[in-house]
Structures are given as structure tokens and as C-alpha cells.
Amino acid sequence: MVSPTPSDDNSPTSQDAPRPAIELITLGDELLLGLTANGHLTFIGQEISKRGGRLLRNVTIGDEATAIAAQFAESWARATVVITTGGLGPTCDDRTREEVAKVLGQELVFDDTIAEDMRERFRAFGRPMTDNNLKQAYRFADGEVLRNANGTAPGLWYERDGKVLVMLPGPPNELQPMLVEQVLPRLAAMGVLAEGESYVQLRTAGVGESALESMLQPIFDAHAGELEVAFCAHQGQVDCRLSPARADVSRARLEEVAQQCAAELGADFMGFGHDSLAKICADLLREQEAMLAVAETATGGMLASSFTDLSGATKFFAGGSVCYSNESKMQLLDVPEEILMQHGAVSAENAIAMAAGAAEKLGAAYGLAITGFAGPCGGNNENPVGTMFVALYTQEGVWSKRIRYPGPRQAVKLRAVNFALDWLRRELVKARDNQSPGLPSLGLHDR
Amino acid sequence: MVSPTPSDDNSPTSQDAPRPAIELITLGDELLLGLTANGHLTFIGQEISKRGGRLLRNVTIGDEATAIAAQFAESWARATVVITTGGLGPTCDDRTREEVAKVLGQELVFDDTIAEDMRERFRAFGRPMTDNNLKQAYRFADGEVLRNANGTAPGLWYERDGKVLVMLPGPPNELQPMLVEQVLPRLAAMGVLAEGESYVQLRTAGVGESALESMLQPIFDAHAGELEVAFCAHQGQVDCRLSPARADVSRARLEEVAQQCAAELGADFMGFGHDSLAKICADLLREQEAMLAVAETATGGMLASSFTDLSGATKFFAGGSVCYSNESKMQLLDVPEEILMQHGAVSAENAIAMAAGAAEKLGAAYGLAITGFAGPCGGNNENPVGTMFVALYTQEGVWSKRIRYPGPRQAVKLRAVNFALDWLRRELVKARDNQSPGLPSLGLHDR
Known part of the structure; x- marks a missing residue:
């Protein structure tokens, strides 16, 4: 479905530097029982690839404590960035925080800022806060908090030896803004991801993948060594992504080539970006x-x-x-x-x-x-x-x-x-x- | 979201015998890039849990050969049943069959039945069959073939030392009937899964989870030690699943209790089974x-x-x-x-x-x-x-x-x-x- 077409196989590419390995652990019995679709993989995979990164692996496991600990230890040993979703809530089957802390050898400390955020939230909704909620006010001793504007459980951030652990709450309307507004900019600042979109995407409709490739090949040939090109077809639409093949290819240069492609495609060109x-x-x-x-x-x-x-x-x-x-x-x-x-x-x-x-x-x-x-x-x-x-x-x-x-x-x-x-x-x-x-x-x- | 409520914690349960560990490996760059939702996890997880089994883990990796081999080796060492999806097609990025064969130490042999099925299919559609399709006609030397009525790539079945490997094609309209009609009955015949649904599900609407539990508790109490009860809530609906807590609790007995529950619930009871x-x-x-x-x-x-x-x-x-x-x-x-x-x-x-x-x-x-x-x-x-x-x-x-x-x-x-x-x-x-x-x-x- 995704067919990368390097415009010049012998050119040095930005791929020469190994990309940081990013792993996603999605937690929840409901995923393995097929009661809920794993939308976190789709969303997080998309957002990371937009910024030039790549999920290397996604592991889904249930809410069982020893399985969580074992899987986290394995991923943490292997990857540069580990992202977990779910298991941060107030109920007794939300054990992720404790299990991960044990593997990291980190103490969990009570954080007043989180507790105050939660109290504020309950006040705003006019509801009393039960004590089990305070379980969510703990963070790793050497870690940070990702504040949650749309729910009670905050996210957690922890760095050690150049590795990063990001723990996100399960509800999509809490996770998604937290990822986009807090996590991606931090990962960009560390150099793990690009600041913005790392490619220019042209969307086309009504033309097949191979016809599209033939139409654009002369342009790609004229920029041999500068571009990586990937096509992705979906039900009557084909997207074409242009990324820099070398570090010295600027965003402006990519956009210039993309404009040439758009002009060549005429009415088959839908637009740049991700609009439907x-x-x-x-x-x-x-x-x-x-x-x-x-x-x-x-x-x-x-x-x-x-x-x-x-x-x-x-x-x-x-x-x-x-x-x-x-x-x-x-x-x-x-x-x-x-x-x-x-x-x-x-x-x-x-x-x-x-x-x-x-x-x-x-x-x-x-x-x-x-x-x-x-x-x-x-x-x-x-x-x-x-x-x-x-x-x-x-x-x-x-x-x-x-x-x-x-x-x-x-x-x-x-x-x-x-x-x-x-x-x-x-x-x-x-x-x-x-x-x-x-x-x-x-x-x-x-x- | 899923809250099991054992009706009697001290009773012996069917859980005493460890359930066979089932792992699912879903292959495809498009999953990790977030271009396609992982519907295979949802479907396979659901079908396995209906028959009393449980997916222990789902790992999603890309189409890269060494990653496939490493992940398969890990899962095969750990699990009793390994199911893979995708990577069986005719193109050059469909490498799963070869990588898995290497790990198993199995030769791939050309299978005339598969080749004939494919030729027949192309004839029926009036299209010529290109040679790269014959790549799909290979099976493991000691393995079997799962015929594909809806596409060219057959599924593969391999057993060794009480372990099973099932390899399924990626398109949902090929995978789903193959799983339901061929794979689940074989796993049931081996005793890995139940023959039919292992629980009775009552669907309810318009009543909350805790209210539902209160209404039904007297019935559960009257059958203490016989039942395992699990609730699952989704947007205005709550499902209640009754499974046997002991091997001697028959399906008829479960259905009898379920009828009592349905009568108690009155108009809040939607129906048995899975209908929307x-x-x-x-x-x-x-x-x-x-x-x-x-x-x-x-x-x-x-x-x-x-x-x-x-x-x-x-x-x-x-x-x-x-x-x-x-x-x-x-x-x-x-x-x-x-x-x-x-x-x-x-x-x-x-x-x-x-x-x-x-x-x-x-x-x-x-x-x-x-x-x-x-x-x-x-x-x-x-x-x-x-x-x-x-x-x-x-x-x-x-x-x-x-x-x-x-x-x-x-x-x-x-x-x-x-x-x-x-x-x-x-x-x-x-x-x-x-x-x-x-x-x-x-x-x-x-x-």
C-alpha cells in the first residue's frame, strides 16, 4: 500500500543517520477482546510520520500487572522513545504507573500541581472529588507532568540516558491534544522529530498510482538525489509525499518541486496537505x-x-x-x-x-x-x-x-x-x- | 471498561487450567504509519474471545524482513498459537512467508493445488495471471494450506510440538471468512478454543452498569460458584456475559440463568447474542x-x-x-x-x-x-x-x-x-x- 520510490538509489539520504526507535505500547483488555478499535495506533502513527519519525512497533497487552512490567522492560531496553497509552485512571485496574515505576527504579511522588488541577476540574463540574482520584496525582520522582486540559489523569514524561518515556491517558479527546500540543514539540526540541511536517504531501483523485508516477517522473528525474517520493493509494485517491533525500534540501525547495508537480497534474491535483x-x-x-x-x-x-x-x-x-x-x-x-x-x-x-x-x-x-x-x-x-x-x-x-x-x-x-x-x-x-x-x-x- | 465480577471468589474455576497463549502479529507499514486502522485486531480478538479464548498480545510491525523474523521467533518461543496477518501477497515487499520459513527451519514447497486455485480464479475473472503470482503457491513442507475463496493468497497452517502457526492474508474480506470457517473450527478440534460461544451474552440498553448489576445480583447469588459474570458498557448499552465458572456447568444451565436475567430485566433487555x-x-x-x-x-x-x-x-x-x-x-x-x-x-x-x-x-x-x-x-x-x-x-x-x-x-x-x-x-x-x-x-x- 505504501510504495517508496527513491528518485536515486545511490544518493546519500537523510536515512543514513538511524532514526530514533519509537515504540508504542497500547494497554487495555478491551483492545485484545476486540471491543474497542486501536485508534491510538492510527493517530499516533500518523502524527509521528508527519514529523519525519516512524513507529517501529506497537504492542497491545491487557491490564495485567506482570505483563505490563515485562513488556515495558523489553521496550525500554530496545527503544529510544517509549509511548504508553491507557492505564493511568483512578480505578484499581489502572496499574500502569506503579508497574512502570518499579521497572525504572523510580519512586512515585505526590504532585500538588496535579492534585490542584484535579480539584479545580471537579469544582468546575460541581462534583465532589472522591479520594481514589488522588492516585492520579503521582509522578515519577525525576519525571515531569503533562497537564490534561480535558480530563483528570495527567500524562507523564521521563527522560534518562537519552531515552524518553511518555505516558498518555486513554480517552482520545485527552490523549490527542496532549500529544500534539505537548509531546511532539518536546520530541522536536530533542531532535527526535522534525519541528513541522517533514514532507510535502500532494493529494490527487481520479488517477491511478502508476499513471500518476508516469506523469511526475520527469520532474522527479530533474531533481534526482534531492527527493524521496512515496505514494499511497486509497479508494480512488492517491497521495504523493515528497521528502528531502539530503539534509541540505530545504523546505522551500520541496515546496517548489511540489508546485511543479501540482501544475503538471492539473485538475487531478486535489490540494496539499491532509484535507479530505x-x-x-x-x-x-x-x-x-x-x-x-x-x-x-x-x-x-x-x-x-x-x-x-x-x-x-x-x-x-x-x-x-x-x-x-x-x-x-x-x-x-x-x-x-x-x-x-x-x-x-x-x-x-x-x-x-x-x-x-x-x-x-x-x-x-x-x-x-x-x-x-x-x-x-x-x-x-x-x-x-x-x-x-x-x-x-x-x-x-x-x-x-x-x-x-x-x-x-x-x-x-x-x-x-x-x-x-x-x-x-x-x-x-x-x-x-x-x-x-x-x-x-x-x-x-x-x- | 471490562469488569469481571466473579460470583464467588473461592470457587474453583475453569481458569485453573491455563488458557493457551495466543499471540497476533499484524504486519504492515500502513498500520504503523496510521494510514489504515488495525481492524484485524478487533475482529480476531472478538472471535477468539467469543469462543472462550483470549489474545494475550498483539504486535504490529512493518514489512522489513529482519524485524519480521525477529518478532516471529520471539512470539513462537512464547506462545502456543501464533497468528499472523498480511505479507502473503505477490509483490516484493511481501516477505513474511520466506522469513517465517527460515525461523521454523522449514522448506517452502510449491503446491499444485494452490497454483490451480489461482489459475482458476484468474480464468473466472478473464485476466491473465502474471508469474509473480506463483510466489503465493508455496507452503511449508510439513504444513497445510487454508484455501482462499475470495482472493489469490491462501492462508498457511503449521503445527509442531503442540504449537500452531496460522498465517492469514491481509484483505479483510479474505481473512474474515478464512478465520471463521477454517481456523476457529481447527483450533476448537485441538481443544484450544470452545466449539461454539463459550458464554451467553445478554445485551441491555437504557440502564447503567451498576444499576444492572444490582438488578441481577440476587440471581447471581443464587448461582454462586457456577458463574463468571462480566459487564461491558458502550454508549448507552451494557452487555452482560455469563460464562461457566466450573467445567460441570453446562451450556443449558447457563441459558437457564440467562433467561432468568432476561425476565428480571424486562424491557431493558435487548436480546441475547451480538445483534446491534x-x-x-x-x-x-x-x-x-x-x-x-x-x-x-x-x-x-x-x-x-x-x-x-x-x-x-x-x-x-x-x-x-x-x-x-x-x-x-x-x-x-x-x-x-x-x-x-x-x-x-x-x-x-x-x-x-x-x-x-x-x-x-x-x-x-x-x-x-x-x-x-x-x-x-x-x-x-x-x-x-x-x-x-x-x-x-x-x-x-x-x-x-x-x-x-x-x-x-x-x-x-x-x-x-x-x-x-x-x-x-x-x-x-x-x-x-x-x-x-x-x-x-x-x-x-x-x-
Whole structure:
């Protein structure tokens, strides 16, 4: 899935200096029992790689004390940075702090600052603080505290012999800001990670990985020895990351090459950074003060969710309909019964009627519709499982496209949604450029 | 999150015999880079714990050959069963098979059955098979093959000295059926896992964990020494698992106690097993041949998705509306403008108008609506962030309830959806029991 393509294999690279080994220990019976997904790995892995680091290993173990001690001792002996998540709370199965202290040979000392933070927090919520909470007010004697603005258990920081231990609380809304605001800057200050993003990412849509590589290869060849290039494909989108291959390649230089790539890619280029297709469409809609309405059958709310998951969606998203029955298509979107009788619900005609109906009913400038067979059931000879019709309504007219993806239901749905979003994006870019020709806004420095 | 409550601490338990240690090694740079969530841990952890086993550890490492060899050697020395995922494909970064063979001291031999399976698969898809695919046709000399009905790379099985190695392909739609249909039955035949589910799970909704425990404690006390009880809470739902505490406690006995618990819980009891709230509602709707329509604002499609993610949703789900703008509430659901002007979009009045509008427009017997402030923005003094109004329309009338949850946006949304689904479930159960009084159908033996 990730294919690094060094532009010149013989060039000296920044990889010559070994990267500090970073290990992540995620604690919790609920992870091993499959009751909760290991979102910490995804988040922490992403944030570290953005800053030029790399998780070497993630070990998940349960809440059992001796297992925690044994695993921590092993990771601490091997890695330069050890990050743990979970097990810092007030209940009796939160034993991580004690076990780790034993391995480090560190005393746990009561910290008044933490205790005061906790009391303050309980006061603010108007609740009495029970004594077991004070268990969270202990830190390592030679360690520091990472304050927690969103919960009671603080994080812990400990350094020895050039090694770092970071202990983070389990709830994602506590862990994530603590990592980004406190831990990453400290690791950057120590030289373990880069200060900011260590690569420039170009996002593309609607073009395959190998076609993309062919388009960009002449640019990479012209900068042989300067760049490392990696591609990552996901359901209709491909990201391309440019990193410096040598320490003397500046950020400005990377951005210059990235701009050349973006210009070469034209409409296939989505943007720099990490914004989703929906976010990019949302920004373009806001810029044009235009509203969007959507309608969908087989994707069952996924198209609407991709917009409503963004905050402030009321500014550009009028609404959506999930139309399973023919009745709902007629009632919610004014799809004429004749279209459904003559062409069926999975047809270009119905997709067009849905997109136009959604936009016109809600007074939106753009309407986007998806209808099809996501599988595993449904489908017919003409339109087998995996066939989707996507329609886009704009002020210039309304069109439909037929697509077909093999694969499991969830992948088919996601592909169809990404295809629809990318089509909308291309139309929005055209509309913008028609309004202000000669002003290509690639956005790298706008962020 | 998981709190085991032994009903009698001094009783001998089935835990006296040590459980076979099972370790999972998940391979892939994309996991450590945070590009893909580690869904294999969730799925495999769940399936193993259902059958009375327990994952002791999950290690995620990248695609680098020496790291794979070192990690496998470590896990193989320590565990009774080692399961690996990924790295079995045809490309050059799929090195797992070779590295593991070296550690085991096993030759890799070409297997004609696998090669023929692959050729057949390519023929069926009308594509030529490139030679690099034949790399996947190798198995361990003393090992076996797990055939793959959904992809080219077969799984591998190897036993030695009472230890088992299971190697599974990475794509979830290949791995999951292979695990359930081939691996779990083999492990059960060896006595590593139970033949079927080793516990009886009661799902409950709308009651907290400690209240639930108090309600059931008299039943547990009456069966002291027979049962192990564990609770697991998730966003408005609590599961209670009963397992045998002694080898002589039969499955029938467990089910008998579970029936007692279900009867004691009354309407708070959702069902036995693993069905979601949406699935239970769907089954009740199908049973009554009734259709459902939904309407939502802040949950942005999550309510609709919980039904459309179920296969065959057209049978009971008429459709849904995601109404962000006031325009959309008026146009899609006939919400009167006066209600929006006088009471606002986040109000009991609007929720009621949305639920009734959705049901009446689509000719559905039931209408379910959610409107509110999921946060982090929005909210006012009267209805702060986290306030949601849920409304339910039935043939008997339409009502609204106000709920408020603190917490991050995603949790607030999920809570509100679960609250709405649980309310619908309770009404559907009432409607069913009114139709056939004296026939409580608890469903344990119906599944």
C-alpha cells in the first residue's frame, strides 16, 4: 500500500543517520477482546510520520500487572522513545504507573500541581472529588507532568540516558491534544522529530498510482538525489509525499518541486496537505457562497455524513435524502414515477432526477446523487453488483456517469462516494477558475 | 471498561487450567504509519474471545524482513498459537512467508493445488495471471494450506510440538471468512478454543452498569460458584456475559440463568447474542411488516446509516432525511415555518414535526427524528452543547424526549442515536406484545 520510490538509489539520504526507535505500547483488555478499535495506533502513527519519525512497533497487552512490567522492560531496553497509552485512571485496574515505576527504579511522588488541577476540574463540574482520584496525582520522582486540559489523569514524561518515556491517558479527546500540543514539540526540541511536517504531501483523485508516477517522473528525474517520493493509494485517491533525500534540501525547495508537480497534474491535483475530498469541496462551496444538496440510495447516508462530519456544515450543506423506497424518491425528491417504472431505481435517469430534485427542492446551487447496487445482493444482467450511477446538478446542467467497482460492499460504497466528491470538486474548481481566470490558487502557502 | 465480577471468589474455576497463549502479529507499514486502522485486531480478538479464548498480545510491525523474523521467533518461543496477518501477497515487499520459513527451519514447497486455485480464479475473472503470482503457491513442507475463496493468497497452517502457526492474508474480506470457517473450527478440534460461544451474552440498553448489576445480583447469588459474570458498557448499552465458572456447568444451565436475567430485566433487555440495536429494531419491524422513516440534523446521517448498513434494508427502511437548513426541514419534511421561527430547530416541537413529517411523507408506520447540538460549536443557555431532542412517531401518537450528554462530538452523536434506537425498540416490543399477549418471545432458542 505504501510504495517508496527513491528518485536515486545511490544518493546519500537523510536515512543514513538511524532514526530514533519509537515504540508504542497500547494497554487495555478491551483492545485484545476486540471491543474497542486501536485508534491510538492510527493517530499516533500518523502524527509521528508527519514529523519525519516512524513507529517501529506497537504492542497491545491487557491490564495485567506482570505483563505490563515485562513488556515495558523489553521496550525500554530496545527503544529510544517509549509511548504508553491507557492505564493511568483512578480505578484499581489502572496499574500502569506503579508497574512502570518499579521497572525504572523510580519512586512515585505526590504532585500538588496535579492534585490542584484535579480539584479545580471537579469544582468546575460541581462534583465532589472522591479520594481514589488522588492516585492520579503521582509522578515519577525525576519525571515531569503533562497537564490534561480535558480530563483528570495527567500524562507523564521521563527522560534518562537519552531515552524518553511518555505516558498518555486513554480517552482520545485527552490523549490527542496532549500529544500534539505537548509531546511532539518536546520530541522536536530533542531532535527526535522534525519541528513541522517533514514532507510535502500532494493529494490527487481520479488517477491511478502508476499513471500518476508516469506523469511526475520527469520532474522527479530533474531533481534526482534531492527527493524521496512515496505514494499511497486509497479508494480512488492517491497521495504523493515528497521528502528531502539530503539534509541540505530545504523546505522551500520541496515546496517548489511540489508546485511543479501540482501544475503538471492539473485538475487531478486535489490540494496539499491532509484535507479530505469533502473538506476541499466544502471550502470551494464556501468560497463561492454556494449550497449543496445530496441524495443517495445504496450509499445509505455515507455521502451526507462526509459533509456533516465537518464542523460548520450548515454554511454550505443544505441537506440530504437517503431514499430507499421508490415512494421516498417521489416524495422527498419529486422523482417522477414514470422514470422509476421505465428505467428502474438504478439508472442514469433516476440519478439525474435525484440530483436535480435534491438541488431544486432545497434551493441549492449544486446537487449530487448516487444510486446503485453496493452488493452483496441485488444487481441484474445489465447492471451487476458494484454498478453505481452518479449524477451532478449545477447551474449549467445535470449529467450522470456510470461506474462499476468490484469488491466488498463497504469498499464499493466508499469508492462511489469518492468518485462523486471528486466530480463535484472538479466542477467547483472549473466554476472558480471561470470566475477569476489567470489566478490559479494552488493553496500551498494559503494554509 | 471490562469488569469481571466473579460470583464467588473461592470457587474453583475453569481458569485453573491455563488458557493457551495466543499471540497476533499484524504486519504492515500502513498500520504503523496510521494510514489504515488495525481492524484485524478487533475482529480476531472478538472471535477468539467469543469462543472462550483470549489474545494475550498483539504486535504490529512493518514489512522489513529482519524485524519480521525477529518478532516471529520471539512470539513462537512464547506462545502456543501464533497468528499472523498480511505479507502473503505477490509483490516484493511481501516477505513474511520466506522469513517465517527460515525461523521454523522449514522448506517452502510449491503446491499444485494452490497454483490451480489461482489459475482458476484468474480464468473466472478473464485476466491473465502474471508469474509473480506463483510466489503465493508455496507452503511449508510439513504444513497445510487454508484455501482462499475470495482472493489469490491462501492462508498457511503449521503445527509442531503442540504449537500452531496460522498465517492469514491481509484483505479483510479474505481473512474474515478464512478465520471463521477454517481456523476457529481447527483450533476448537485441538481443544484450544470452545466449539461454539463459550458464554451467553445478554445485551441491555437504557440502564447503567451498576444499576444492572444490582438488578441481577440476587440471581447471581443464587448461582454462586457456577458463574463468571462480566459487564461491558458502550454508549448507552451494557452487555452482560455469563460464562461457566466450573467445567460441570453446562451450556443449558447457563441459558437457564440467562433467561432468568432476561425476565428480571424486562424491557431493558435487548436480546441475547451480538445483534446491534438497529438490527433488533429491523427484525421487529420486519416481523410486524412495518416501515420506518428517519430524519436527523446533528447526527448527520448516522441514524440512517445504522439501518442502511444492514443488508436487505429496503424491506423495512423507507428512507431518511438529513436536514441541515431550515429550508430542507420545510421542503423535505413539511415542518411548518412557524415552528422553526417560534421554537428554533433544536426544540421538542421541531423534533416532533420532523418525526411526523418523515413518517407521513413516506407512508411509514414509524418515524424517528433527532435534532440537537452535537458540538463543539452551537448551543445556547437553554440548550447547551450536547442537548438533543429525539422524537418518535407511531400509530398511537408522536412524542419527544430531551437528552443531554457531555463529551466529544462523536460520542454525543452515538449516544443520541443509541437513545433513539432504544426508544424505537421499546415501542416495537410493546406493539408486538400487544398483538400476541402471553407469548413472551425472548428469542434465545430462536436464533
